[in-house]
Amino acid sequence: MQNYDIVIIGGGPAGLSAAVEAYEKGITNIIIIERDKYLGGILQQCIHNGFGLQEFKEELTGPEYAQKFIDKVEEYGIKVMLESMVLNVSKDRILKIVNPYDGVLDIKAEAIILAMGCRERPRGAISIPGSRPAGIFTAGAAQRYVNMEGYLPGTEVVILGSGDIGLIMARRLTLEGAKVKAVVELMPYSSGLTRNIVQCLDDFNIPLLLNHTVIEIHGKERVEGVTIAEVNEKREPISETEKYISCDTLILSVGLIPENELSKQAGVEIDSITGGPVVNEMLETNIPGIFACGNVLQVHDLADNVSEEARLAASSAVKFIKGNKDLIKSDIIIRAGYGIRYVVPQKINIENIEDKVKFRMRPTNIYTNKILTVRTKNKLLLKQKKQRLTPGEMIEININKKILNDLVKDDEIVFSVEEG
Amino acid sequence: MEIKEITCTVCPLGCKIKVEIEGGVIKNISGYSCTRGLKYATDEVTLPKRTITSSVRAKNGQLPLLSVRTKEAVPKSKTEEIMLELSKIEVKAPFKIGDVVVSNIAGTGVDVVATRNLYEK
Numbered sequence: 001m002q003n004y005d006i007v008i009i010g011g012g013p014a015g016l017s018a019a020v021e022a023y024e025k026g027i028t029n030i031i032i033i034e035r036d037k038y039l040g041g042i043l044q045q046c047i048h049n050g051f052g053l054q055e056f057k058e059e060l061t062g063p064e065y066a067q068k069f070i071d072k073v074e075e076y077g078i079k080v081m082l083e084s085m086v087l088n089v090s091k092d093r094i095l096k097i098v099n100p101y102d103g104v105l106d107i108k109a110e111a112i113i114l115a116m117g118c119r120e121r122p123r124g125a126i127s128i129p130g131s132r133p134a135g136i137f138t139a140g141a142a143q144r145y146v147n148m149e150g151y152l153p154g155t156e157v158v159i160l161g162s163g164d165i166g167l168i169m170a171r172r173l174t175l176e177g178a179k180v181k182a183v184v185e186l187m188p189y190s191s192g193l194t195r196n197i198v199q200c201l202d203d204f205n206i207p208l209l210l211n212h213t214v215i216e217i218h219g220k221e222r223v224e225g226v227t228i229a230e231v232n233e234k235r236e237p238i239s240e241t242e243k244y245i246s247c248d249t250l251i252l253s254v255g256l257i258p259e260n261e262l263s264k265q266a267g268v269e270i271d272s273i274t275g276g277p278v279v280n281e282m283l284e285t286n287i288p289g290i291f292a293c294g295n296v297l298q299v300h301d302l303a304d305n306v307s308e309e310a311r312l313a314a315s316s317a318v319k320f321i322k323g324n325k326d327l328i329k330s331d332i333i334i335r336a337g338y339g340i341r342y343v344v345p346q347k348i349n350i351e352n353i354e355d356k357v358k359f360r361m362r363p364t365n366i367y368t369n370k371i372l373t374v375r376t377k378n379k380l381l382l383k384q385k386k387q388r389l390t391p392g393e394m395i396e397i398n399i400n401k402k403i404l405n406d407l408v409k410d411d412e413i414v415f416s417v418e419e420g
Numbered sequence: 421m422e423i424k425e426i427t428c429t430v431c432p433l434g435c436k437i438k439v440e441i442e443g444g445v446i447k448n449i450s451g452y453s454c455t456r457g458l459k460y461a462t463d464e465v466t467l468p469k470r471t472i473t474s475s476v477r478a479k480n481g482q483l484p485l486l487s488v489r490t491k492e493a494v495p496k497s498k499t500e501e502i503m504l505e506l507s508k509i510e511v512k513a514p515f516k517i518g519d520v521v522v523s524n525i526a527g528t529g530v531d532v533v534a535t536r537n538l539y540e541k
Contacts, residue, residue, distance in 0.1 A: 047487035048473045061473055063487055063536040064517055150484040175503050195429035393432045
């Protein structure tokens, strides 16, 4: 059995950044396990720009952003195992892996960093009635066809869901000559970034139909059209508003699910809201020595944030290996209060915090001119004015250790949206 | 008088900025919350620019496509012309990030460069 100090599962933005950080912190016996033929993960198909503004202070495309990390991995000689699928992870950190070169092999890790990312919600997850013709794609699948394989999935397109990948694909398909007839969004707001609404829809006069959904898919062999309808406050279709749109392609951009099958096998506790592991301030899961970062932990808006989060997971894994193996006793619970959907990390141990701890969260709705508060049962720890909060933009709150110093075991910290 | 409504993309606030134009001259700008927003709205009305990202056909590469972008932002009005020019191009691997694929695309004075290392098959 091969032995490594750190095994990183996934060679996308999280895994690459974690590998570079762990190496720079002095742990060199590392391996990245990647199931695709190349490193970079989903960045390789994200050929649009908008990456790197935080990490590199310049605007890059996905492949350019990935290459900056890949160059470092190569420079440091970090071991990479491509076309390799992790089949199982055990509690005692033994990984079972299969690939075309070694067959099945076992690797023992001192620490594991989960960086598997997420996958798209497919048609089956949203129950659209109708037949099952060809021409229905998730946005990411369409993106791979257009940007890496060289195929255009269709010529007349309706996009359901206004997540960022859906918006990006609306522009991409338009530029490649397809007609995007509408982006249909169930919610009263888009979950995409404002800049994507402007540059991907407004620039090309593509209508964004809020409070609408697809209620039927038509066509037997190939999609021939969809019926859309407006929805009421309960998100139920209003029958008088039904409208037929002819199209040969339906693209789904209806959310991402962290890919945690392996984590569950190892006994990692999963947060039912984020779909990712429950972690402490070190991004350690409930299983000692298993850390999580990137979209497998929580779905991020920006790759830059993933890279940053991965550095924390890596430096925590390094601390774990160097003997500080008592990280797990995190006994202060973090809770999402009114207006907040979730907060990561879900628990903290003040002793492990060096100077500050970063919390990431999303609101449940759009709020304007509110105050975001951080409270314990009887004390206001922090408040911040927020002009605008939207579920499409993750909130980041840094809290200094000195604010947290008075807290005792079993205290709760609650993040809420309150009136200004 | 013409009124253009612009959604600012500088920050997540997404201010709806109104620009009043008369005879091609900006008469009034309202609805912005900061000077960056004011500049954004002015640029959007006078000469909106975008970085165009796309791909071109590639022979002999590990992928059938080479992803590319304009090295700098180009006038938005040139988008279609640039896409048409790129659709006619076929390159031959290898390419490194930053290699020029088309110089002075559509007369913009801006080069189109590779955004991926494309190795030979």
